[in-house]
Amino acid sequence: MGKEILFGTFPVLIVFLVFIGVNVAPFIIAALVLSLLMFVIMRQGGMSVTQKKTSVDTPKTQIKFNDIGGQERAKKELREALDFLIHKDTLKKYGIRPLKGILLTGPPGTGKTLMAKAAANYTNSAFIAASGSQFVEMYVGVGAQRIRDLFKEAKQKAEKNNQDSAIIFIDEIDVLGGKREGSQHREYDQTLNQLLTEMDGITTSENPRILIVAATNRADMLDDALIRPGRFDRQIVVDLPDKKARKQILEIHVKNKPLADDVDIDAIARDTFNFSGAQLESVTNEAAIYAFRENSTEITQRHFSHAIDKVMMGEQTDRESTAEERERVANHELGHAIVSEVVRPLSVSQVSLRPRGQALGYVRQSPQQDRYLYTVENLEQQIMIALGGAVAEEIIYGGRSTGSRNDFEQALHLVNTMIDTGLSRLGIVKVDMVSREALHEERQRILNELLEETRAVLRSFFPVFKHALDHLLREEVLNGDEFRAMIANAKNMVKKDNLEKIDTQLLNA
Structure with a gap:
């Protein structure tokens, strides 16, 4: 009713002012600016904070834990936490405090959100989902209000459905739960403070009980107060599958x-x-x-x-290389493949000359078993594989090309790993306490020794280049079995040459 009176009175007032000879242009401009400002504030949600929905009303999903491959340990821990919601009476007998929060951490794409959906189907609890970005606003107090609304909504939904528990899933919680920076008073801090208060249960009742399940790729970025026991009681790592x-x-x-x-x-x-x-x-x-x-x-x-x-x-590209470039790329990749197959038998799955992404060619390796710990020998082998392409170019063309840049970066990274983990001749050291000259000399020593070993390997199996190069230039792809057959033939040729040299030496003697 107030809006109608305002819109009806304003034109009459303007007409009256014009009639008595007053300049109305400033009034009209001020009214337009005020209207535009009010429109922007309304769009941003500053004047209707509580009306904005903060969660996604997620229905029961068809995803079950059995539909998620691998992650047996993570699924077991999550199921156990959900069982605490189901078997509350048994918990009381043992004096177990129900868990308040579960944090799912791990690399992107490992199934954290999928496990949260399976949790919704596993237990008879109200389930609502939200994203960390929904709580971040430029206006002070908006995020905190939305946190309160989220918990209130979860409680109301559980009571409406006659359920005695609710699960709130917050994806990408690092957006609102990041570390607080000293004395700075930020909107993020108010939002985080409200989440900490709600998780403590100060403003919520025991029934229905609310369990927070959150997911993040950056657990190291979360505030210490958020991940302490009593809030996120369990951190479940959802890692890359073996x-x-x-x-x-x-x-x-x-x-x-x-x-x-x-x-x-x-x-x-x-x-x-x-x-x-x-x-x-x-x-x-x-x-x-x-x-x-x-x-x-x-x-x-x-x-x-x-x-x-x-x-x-990445997708195969349409780059057209010259014949000289194709041959150089083929020999470069064969250098990687030969060293890889010699130091790690059965490791080469495919050698390809088809450009994909930024690569003009590549070697796909297929390790026979997953490895998570590396010895000096393992790291040196990987460095030799990385150097194989550049060394092959040196032997065949007398020099390197810019195509070895990524290989050298990988080799240097592995060398630094050896030094950082105490696997070099420097022993167990803190890198900051070692002079730059000493570090440079150790890096050069490791690289030079492995370069010589790589040259020796490629010279021993040089006949492979001729046979594999013709096949690779013609077919663009050389599978691992065909490549290993060429390696075997080269080994036989090396043995035959050695026997002939021995026979010649005996005859001369």
Whole structure:
């Protein structure tokens, strides 16, 4: 009613002022500016904080813990925490305090959000979801009010459905739960303070009980007060899957796909080392897309091989290189492959001359087993593999090219890892307390020694370059089995040459 009176009175007032000869232009401009300002504030939510919905009303999902491949330990811990909501009477007998918060941490794409959805289906609790960015506003007090509304909404939903517990899932909690910076008074701090208060239970009742499940990729960025016991009681690491878990994830995602008889899930799991669950799902989807493009009735192992390359390196590009560049790139990649196969047998899965992403060629390695601890020998082998491309160019062309830049960065990173972990001749040291000259000399010593070893390996297997190069330039792809056959032939040739030299020496004697 007030708006109608205002809009009706203003034109009459303007007409009256014009009638008595008053300049009305300043009044009209002021009214327009005020209206625009009020419109912007209304859009930002500054005048209607409580009316803005902060959560997503998530219905019961069909996802269950059995639908999530791998992560057995993480699923077990999460199920146990959810069981505390279900079996409250048993908890009282043991004097167990119910958990207030569970923090899911780990790299992107490992299934943290998926596990939260499975939690909603596992327990008979009200479930609402929100994202950390929904609580960040430029206006003071808005985020804190939304935190209060979120807990209030969870409680009301549980009471409405006659449920005695509720689960609030906050994704990307590091956006609002980051470390507080000294005495600075920020809107983020007020929002975090309100979340800490709500999790302490000062303003909430015991029934319905609220469990907070949050996910983040950056647990190290969270405020210490947020991750202490009594708030987030458990931190569950949802890490990258190992080979067994990768196989389980792949089997889940290929259930609805027509697979050819030659598809080997074990080989795919082996070739996708360090892939996350999201990347594995993308591999199965891209393989199906490749089959669809070819109008194939089944998805073959070749389609999966292309899909792994695409997810790992990016889509194949249309770069047209000169014949000289293609030959140099082929020899460069063969240098990597030869060293890799010599120092780590059965490690080469494929050598490709097809440009993908920023790479003009690449070697896809397939470790026989997942490795999480590295010895000096392991690191030196990896450095030799990284240097193999540049050394191959040196031997064949007498010099290197700019294509070795990333290889050198990788090699230097591995050298620094050796020094930092006490695996170099410097022993156990703190890098900040060692002079730059000493560090430089140790890096150069390691690299020079491994360069000589790499040269010796490539010279011993130099005949492989001729046979593999012709095949690679013609077909653009050389699979691991074919490459290993060439390596075996080269070894036989080396043995034969050595025997002939020995026979010649005996005859001369």
